[in-house]
Amino acid sequence: MHLSDGTRVGPYEILAPIGAGGMGEVYRARDTKLKRDVALKVLPEAFARDVGRMARFQREAEVLASLNHPNIAAIYGVEDNALVMELVEGETLPCPLPLETALSHARQIAEALEYAHERGVVHRDLKPANIKVTPEGVVKLLDFGLAKAAEDPAGAPGDPVNSPTLTMGHTQAGVIIGTAAYMSPEQAVGKNADRRSDIFSFGAVLYEMLAGKRAFAGDSMGEVLASVVKDETDWAKLPAGTPVAIRTLLRRCLAKDRKQRLQAIGEARIVLENPDGSEVLQTQAEGLSHRKLPWIVTAATVVGALLFVVLGRGRAPAAGDRVSFAIYPPEKTAFSASLNTTVSVPQFALAPDGRSIAFIAETPGARPMLWLRPMEQAGARTLPGTEDAQQPFWSPDSRWIGFFAEGKLKKTPAAGGAVQVIALTTTDFRGGTWGPDDTILFASGIGPLFRVASAGGPATPASTDAQISHRFPQFLPDGRHFLQFALGSEQSGVYADSLDDKSRKALMRTNTSAVYAPPGYLLFVDGDTLLSQVFDAERLEMSGQPFLIAEHVGRSSGFQSAISASRTGIIAYASAIAQNGRLSWFDRGGNAMGSAGPEGDYADFRLSPNEKSLAASLVDAKTGTIEVWMNDLARGSNTRITTGGLLSASSVWSPDGTQLVFRALRSGFIEFYQRSAAGGGNQESLLTAETERVAQIQSINLVPTDWSPDARHIVFSVPTVASGNDLWLLPLAGDRKPVKFIATPAEEMHGNFSPDGRLVAYTANESGGFQVYVQTFPLSDRKWQVSTNGGYEPRWRADGREIYYLSEDRKLMAVAVGAGPSFDVPKSLFQTQVPAGVTANRTHYVPSRDGKRFLINTQIGDAAPTPITVVLNWTAGLKR
Numbered sequence: 030m031h032l033s034d035g036t037r038v039g040p041y042e043i044l045a046p047i048g049a050g051g052m053g054e055v056y057r058a059r060d061t062k063l064k065r066d067v068a069l070k071v072l073p074e075a076f077a078r079d080v081g082r083m084a085r086f087q088r089e090a091e092v093l094a095s096l097n098h099p100n101i102a103a104i105y106g107v108e109d110n111a112l113v114m115e116l117v118e119g120e121t122l123p124c125p126l127p128l129e130t131a132l133s134h135a136r137q138i139a140e141a142l143e144y145a146h147e148r149g150v151v152h153r154d155l156k157p158a159n160i161k162v163t164p165e166g167v168v169k170l171l172d173f174g175l176a177k178a179a180e181d182p183a184g185a186p187g188d189p190v191n192s193p194t195l196t197m198g199h200t201q202a203g204v205i206i207g208t209a210a211y212m213s214p215e216q217a218v219g220k221n222a223d224r225r226s227d228i229f230s231f232g233a234v235l236y237e238m239l240a241g242k243r244a245f246a247g248d249s250m251g252e253v254l255a256s257v258v259k260d261e262t263d264w265a266k267l268p269a270g271t272p273v274a275i276r277t278l279l280r281r282c283l284a285k286d287r288k289q290r291l292q293a294i295g296e297a298r299i300v301l302e303n304p305d306g307s308e309v310l311q312t313q314a315e316g317l318s319h320r321k322l323p324w325i326v327t328a329a330t331v332v333g334a335l336l337f338v339v340l341g342r343g344r345a346p347a348a349g350d351r352v353s354f355a356i357y358p359p360e361k362t363a364f365s366a367s368l369n370t371t372v373s374v375p376q377f378a379l380a381p382d383g384r385s386i387a388f389i390a391e392t393p394g395a396r397p398m399l400w401l402r403p404m405e406q407a408g409a410r411t412l413p414g415t416e417d418a419q420q421p422f423w424s425p426d427s428r429w430i431g432f433f434a435e436g437k438l439k440k441t442p443a444a445g446g447a448v449q450v451i452a453l454t455t456t457d458f459r460g461g462t463w464g465p466d467d468t469i470l471f472a473s474g475i476g477p478l479f480r481v482a483s484a485g486g487p488a489t490p491a492s493t494d495a496q497i498s499h500r501f502p503q504f505l506p507d508g509r510h511f512l513q514f515a516l517g518s519e520q521s522g523v524y525a526d527s528l529d530d531k532s533r534k535a536l537m538r539t540n541t542s543a544v545y546a547p548p549g550y551l552l553f554v555d556g557d558t559l560l561s562q563v564f565d566a567e568r569l570e571m572s573g574q575p576f577l578i579a580e581h582v583g584r585s586s587g588f589q590s591a592i593s594a595s596r597t598g599i600i601a602y603a604s605a606i607a608q609n610g611r612l613s614w615f616d617r618g619g620n621a622m623g624s625a626g627p628e629g630d631y632a633d634f635r636l637s638p639n640e641k642s643l644a645a646s647l648v649d650a651k652t653g654t655i656e657v658w659m660n661d662l663a664r665g666s667n668t669r670i671t672t673g674g675l676l677s678a679s680s681v682w683s684p685d686g687t688q689l690v691f692r693a694l695r696s697g698f699i700e701f702y703q704r705s706a707a708g709g710g711n712q713e714s715l716l717t718a719e720t721e722r723v724a725q726i727q728s729i730n731l732v733p734t735d736w737s738p739d740a741r742h743i744v745f746s747v748p749t750v751a752s753g754n755d756l757w758l759l760p761l762a763g764d765r766k767p768v769k770f771i772a773t774p775a776e777e778m779h780g781n782f783s784p785d786g787r788l789v790a791y792t793a794n795e796s797g798g799f800q801v802y803v804q805t806f807p808l809s810d811r812k813w814q815v816s817t818n819g820g821y822e823p824r825w826r827a828d829g830r831e832i833y834y835l836s837e838d839r840k841l842m843a844v845a846v847g848a849g850p851s852f853d854v855p856k857s858l859f860q861t862q863v864p865a866g867v868t869a870n871r872t873h874y875v876p877s878r879d880g881k882r883f884l885i886n887t888q889i890g891d892a893a894p895t896p897i898t899v900v901l902n903w904t905a906g907l908k909r
Contacts, residue, residue, distance in 0.1 A: 032056060032071060039108040041069055057116060067105065070112040083110075093173060096150060100141035102161070102169045117169045122160040122234070125241030128270060134160075135235045136301040137168035142231060142294045145173060146224045153222045155230035156211040157237065209253040210243045214285045217254045224556070225287040228294055232282025239275075240266040244283060258285070272304045292558040292580055299574065355896035356402060356601075358390045359409050364895055365389040365397035365419075366606050374583040374591035375603045376420060377897050380427040383597035385443065387421045387430050388897065399432055401443060404899075412441050414448035424463045424483065431469060431483075433458035438471055440483065452481045452488045460501035460542075460589065465508040468528070472500045478513060480528070492526060501542035501589055505566045512551075514542040514588055523553070525569040534569050541584045546594035550904070554582050554590040559602055578602075578903065583895075598904060603897045608864055610886040612645070617843075617881060619859025626660045627667060631886050632678045633872035637706065638686040640877060643884075644670075644706070646678035646691075657691050659706070670708060679870065681733045682706070684740050690715060690733055699731045701743070701759065715743070716759055716767065726757070726767060732870045733759075734780045737806075744770065744780035744789065746869050754778040754869050756791060771804060778869040779822050782806065783829050788850065790815065790823035790832055792867065799867050801834045803850070815844050815852050821867045827878035835873060839863055841883060862887045 031054065036043045041058040047068065048055050053076070058069040076082060087107050094104045103115040126134065138160065142152065152159075152173050159171045209217070213229035216222050236244040244262045247253040262283055267276065278300045281291040291297060358364050366373030377388035384404055391397040399415035402408070417434040424431070424440075431440045431451070438451045438461065451469065459472035467483040470491055478499040480491040492499050498516040505511055509528050515521065522538040536551070537543070543553040551564040551571065559582040560575040583591040583605030591603045608630045614622040625643055626634075632655055634645035643660040655678045657671040671691060680691040689706045692699050701716035716731070726747055733745040743759040745767075755772035759765065771777045775795035782789055789806045792799050801816040801823045815823070819837030826833070832844045832852070839861050845853035863873040863886055874885040 038069060038071070038111050041067065041108060041111070041113065043069070060113075066116045068102075068114040068116045069108075070114060072110045072112065074110075076110075093150065096145055096148065096173060098141055098144045100137045100168050100170060101145065101173055102171045104173075114171075115169075117161045117163065117171065119161045119163040119169070122157040122162060122168075122238070124157060124237045126238045128239065128268060131235070131238040132275070132301055132304055133166075134162065134168050134238060135231075136298060138170065138231060138234065139294050139298040139301060141168075141170045141173075142224075142227055143298055146227070146294060151222055151224050152227050152230070153216075155227055155234060157234060160234070209257065210245055212254065212257050213287065214258045215287055217257045223287075224294070225290050225292065228282050228291050228297070229284075229287070231294065231297065232279050235275075236262060236267070236279055236283070239268055239271060242266055274300050274304050288581065293555070293560070293575070293577060295574055296577055299576075352901040353898055355898055356386065356388075357896050358388075359400065362390040362392050364603075364606065364897075365391045366608075373606045373608070374585050374589065375606060375895055375897055377593060377601060377603070378421045378423055378430075379593040379595040379599060379601050379899075380423050380443070381425055381596050382427040383595035383599040384427065386593075386601060386897070386899065387423070387443075389418050389421065399430065399441065401430075412443075412445060415439075415441055420458045420460050422461045422463060424467075425465045429463075429483070431461050431463055433461070433471075438469070438481070449485070451483065451485045452479070454479075454488075459498070462502045462504045462511060464504045464511075470502040470504070470511060472498075472502060472513075478502055478526075491528065492531075503545055505545055506547070507566070510566070510569065512536075512543055512545060516588060523551070536564075536569070536571055541588055541590045544590065544592050544594050546600055546903075547596045547598070548904075552578065552590070552592050552594060552600065554584045554592065557581050557583065557604070559590075559592060579898070579900075598902045599899065600903045601897050601899045604895055606895050608648070608888075610864070610888050612643075612884055613887045615859065615883050615885055617858050617883075619841075622882060625662055625884060626658075628889060631872070632870065633680065634875065634884070634886070635680055635682055635872065636875050636877070636884065637682055638684065638878075642686075642706070644680040644682065644689055644691075646680060657689070659708070668708070670704070679732050679734075681736050681743065683736055684738050690736065690743055692731060692733060701731070701733055701745075715761070715765065716745075720766060730870065732778075734778075735782050737782050738784060738786040744782065746778045746780065748869075756780045756789075770808060781823050781825060783825050784827055785829055790825065790834075792821040792823065798837065801832070803832070803852070813850070813852055815855070816842070817855055820855070822873060824874070824876050826876060826880040831880050833858075833874075833876050833880070833883070835861065835863065841874065841885075843880075858883075861885050864888055 032043045034043055034045060038058070040062045041060055044057045044059055046054065046056050053070050053072045056069045056071065058067050060067050090104060090107050090112060094106060102117050105113040105115070107113070122134065145152065150173065152170065154172060161169045161171060163169065211230045211233045213222065213226035216226055233244045245253055245256040245260060247256050264276065278297055282297065284290040364375035375388060377386055379386050386402050386404065388400050388402070389397050390400050396416040397418055399412045399418040399421060400409045401412055415432060415434065418432040419434060421430050421432045423429070428443055429440050430443055431438065433439070433454060436454060438454050439448050440451055441448045454471060454473040461469055461471035463469050463483060469481050469483050470478050472478055477490040477492040479488040481488040500514045500516060502511050502513045511526055513524055513526055515524050521540060523536045523543040525534045525536055526532070539553060541554050543551045545564065545566065546552050549564055549566060550561045552559065552561050557580065558577060559579040561578050562571050562575045563573045564571050579602055581604045582602045592600065594600045609628060610631055611628050612625045612631065612634060614624065616622055626645060630648035632646040632648050634643055636643055641662055643662055644657060645660060646655050646657050648655050656669055657678065657680050659668050659670050671693065678692060680689050682689060687706055688703055690701055690703050692701055700714060702712045703715050704710065704712045730748050731745055733743050735744050741761055743761065745757055745759060746754040747757050748754050754776050756770045756777045757767050758770045759767050771791065773795060775793050777791050777793045779792040780789050781791065787806055788803050790801060790803050793802050798819050799821045800814055801820040803813045803815055805811045815832055816834060820834040820842060823832055823834045830846050832846055834842050836842050841858045841861050842855045843858050844855045847853070861874065874883055876883050
C-alpha cells in the first residue's frame with residue numbers, strides 16, 4: 030500500500046518515501062504530537078488483515094521497544110498497520126572499510142548484539158542493509174528482532190513460514206525473512222535461529238567490511254544457500270594486515286556447526302577492544318567416548334596420580350597446569366535425573382577439599398543411590414542407606430554429605446556409616462548448603478529458605494519473602510552470607526543474602542543458579558554455555574564482563590546449573606541428560622505400528638477423545654523451556670499452541686475434546702490455564718498463585734493429570750511436606766478453591782478418572798514400593814490395590830473394562846475390570862523401552878480408546894552416557 034505525501038497514519042504525517050522491503054514500505058514521517066521525524070514502516074495489507082499475526086506482532090514490538098542502547102535504532106510502537114521507529118540519518122554500512130574503521134564499527138555492532146542477547150532478543154536478520162552509520166560515526170542496527178515478530182504464530186519449527194530464507198506461502202505476502210548471504214547454516218536449512226545465528230551473521234558482516242566481498246556468494250539464492258551450508262570462506266581475501274586475533278575470531282564466528290561456534294558475542298567485543306593482544310578463550314573440556322573404556326581408565330589413573338601428588342601436598346597445580354578429565358557413571362548405571370524437574374542434569378557435588386566427588390546414579394529398575402568417587406581412584410562406591418537420594422551437598426570439612434530423600438533432609442558420613450535424618454522437608458527438593466558453624470540452609474518447593482542445625486532439630490525460615498521460590502543456596506566464605514536463586518514474577522535472579530540482617534542484594538537477573546568458586550568468581554550457565562565473572566565475596570559485587578569457560582553445559586528446568594566448585598581450584602560441570610524419544614504405536618503384542626509426531630524430549634502427551642489430535646509438551650534442553658504442541662495425526666502437522674511460559678506442559682483434554690488445560694510458570698508460580706483446542710481465543714486462568722495461597726498450597730511443581738468425565742473437576746498432584754505428592758481436586762464451578770482429595774503419609778500421583786467418573790486410579794507407595802490403586806469418587810473407605818508386583822501411571826480403557834499401567838521393570842500391564850468393581854490378575858502385554866524412573870510430571874504412554882493400540886514414548890537407541898567433566902586449576906591462564 031503506497032502512501033502519498035501528506036497522508037496521516039494516526040498522529041504521523043507522511044513526508045517522503047525512504048524505501049521498501051519484504052516487511053513493507055518505509056516512509057519519513059512527522060510525529061505531530063512530539064514534533065519529531067520518525068521512520069514509519071507500513072506493513073503489507075495481507076499481514077495487517079491477519080488479526081492473530083498483528084496481535085503477536087504487537088506483543089513482539091512491545092518487547093523490542095524495551096531495548097534502549099545507543100547502537101540500536103529504537104522502536105517507538107505500533108500505530109494501526111505501521112511500525113514507528115527511530116529515524117536514523119546516515120548511510121548504509123559501506124564495504125570495504127579501512128581496518129581501524131571496520132573494527133570500530135564491528136565493536137559497536139557487537140556491543141548492540143551483546144546488550145540484546147542479554148535480554149533474550151535475537152536480531153535474526155543482521156546484514157549491511159540493516160546497519161547504518163551516522164555522520165558522527167555511530168553505528169545503528171535497524172529492524173532488530175523484526176524477523177521473529179513477522180513470523181506466522183501458527184508456524185512450527187521446520188515449516189516454510191519459519192524458514193529464514195523462504196517466502197511465505199502463495200496466499201500470503203512474499204516476506205523474505207533474512208538475506209541468504211548472511212544467513213547462518215541452521216537458518217539456511219530452515220531451523221530456528223538463536224544468538225549463535227546472530228554471531229554467524231556478525232562474522233559475515235565483519236568479513237565483508239574487511240575483504241570488500243561477501244563471505245558466501247553465488248549466482249542464485251540456491252547457490253548462495255549451498256555456499257553458506259557447505260563452503261569454506263576464502264580467507265585469502267582478507268587484507269594482509271588483518272591481526273591474527275581477528276582472523277581467529279572470524280573463523281570462530283563462521284563455524285558451520287553452531288555448537289562449535291563462538292557462543293557469546295561478548296567474547297568478540299573483548300577481542301575487538303584489543304585486536305593486537307586478545308585471544309578468544311578456548312574451552313579445554315574433553316569430548317570422551319564412553320566406548321573407549323581402556324583409554325579412560327588409563328587417563329583416570331594418570332589424573333589420579335597427579336591428584337594424589339597435588340592434593341597430598343595441599344595445593345592446586347602450578348599455574349598453567351590446567352587438567353581436565355571425564356567421570357562416567359559406574360558400569361551398568363546411569364546418572365540419576367532429579368525427580369522434580371522435566372529437563373534434568375546429573376546431580377553431583379565436589380568435596381570442599383577437592384579430594385572426592387559425590388553423585389547420584391541408578392541401575393535399571395533400582396532406586397537411585399548416592400555414590401562417592403575419590404579423585405585419585407578410577408572407581409566409585411555406593412553409600413549404604415542413601416536410596417532415593419537427591420541434590421547432594423558437603424559439610425565444610427568434607428566429612429559428611431547432605432542429601433534429600435523420602436521427604437527428609439539427611440546426612441551420611443563420607444567414609445561410610447549410618448544415615449541420619451536432620452529435618453522433614455518435601456519431595457520438591459531445591460538444594461542445600463552447609464555452613465562452617467554447622468548451620469544448614471535448604472530449599473523446599475515454593476516459599477522461603479529454611480535453616481537447621483546439622484545435628485538436627487526444628488527448621489526455621491531463613492529468608493524473608495515466602496511468596497518467592499528460593500532455590501539452590503550456597504554459603505559464601507564468611508559463613509554468614511550466602512547466594513541463592515530466587516524465582517518470582519518480577520524478581521528472578523541470583524541474590525546475595527545474609528543470615529544476620531535479612532538484607533538482600535541482587536547480583537544478576539537470570540534464569541539459572543550461580544555457584545561461588547574461589548578465589549573470587551561466580552560460575553553460571555547462559556543457554557548451554559558455562560560462564561564466569563569476577564565476584565568480590567566481601568563487597569558482594571560483580572565486576573568486569575563474563576568470560577567463557579566451557580560449552581554444552583546443562584541447566585535443569587528447575588533452574589539449577591550443572592556445576593560445582595571446590596575451594597582448591599577444581600570445578601566440575603555436565604551437560605543435560607538426553608531423554609529424546611519417539612512416540613511409537615504398538616499393538617497388544619508389542620509389534621510396532623508406526624509413529625506420531627517428531628522425535629524429541631516429550632514431557633507429556635495426550636490423545637484427544639476422538640483420537641485425531643495429540644497434545645504434547647516438548648522440552649528444549651538447552652533453554653530449559655517447555656511448550657505445548659498440537660499434532661494433527663491425519664495430516665502430520667505440528668503447531669505450537671503455548672508461548673511465553675518457561676514451563677508450559679502437562680496438557681489435559683476436556684471430555685468433549687474442545688478444551689485443553691495446561692500448566693505454565695509465568696509469574697514465579699505454576700498456574701493452570703484453559704484454552705480452546707482448536708487454537709485462537711484467549712487463555713482462561715483456572716488456578717492462580719492467589720488461589721494457591723488461599724488453599725495453602727506451598728509448591729511450584731503442581732501437575733494436572735486428568736479432567737473428570739462430567740467436566741466438573743481437574744485432578745492434580747501437589748508435593749507436600751514429609752509425604753511426597755498428594756492428589757488434589759480443582760472444582761471448575763463455584764469459587765474454584767482447590768481441595769485435598771487423597772492425602773496420606775504416602776506419596777500419591779497420576780490420578781486418572783474412570784470413564785463413568787465413579788473411580789480414580791492412581792499411583793502410591795504406601796506399601797514401600799509404588800503400586801497402582803483404585804479409589805471411589807467421591808472419596809469413601811473403598812479402595813483396591815490393582816497391581817501386584819509394583820506399578821505406576823495407570824490409564825483406563827474407554828469402556829472402563831480394563832486398566833493399564835507400567836510395571837517396575839517397565840512392562841506394559843493390563844488388568845481386566847469386572848462388576849462391583851472387581852479386578853483380575855494383572856497380565857503382561859509387552860516390554861516397553863520408556864525411560865526409567867517414576868516421576869509425577871512425565872507421561873510415558875497412552876492407550877487408544879479400544880485398548881488395541883498404545884502410543885509409547887520409546888527411547889531412541891542407547892544414548893551415550895552424560896559425563897561429568899572435572900577441571901583442575903580451572904583459573905590457569907585467566908586474567909582477572
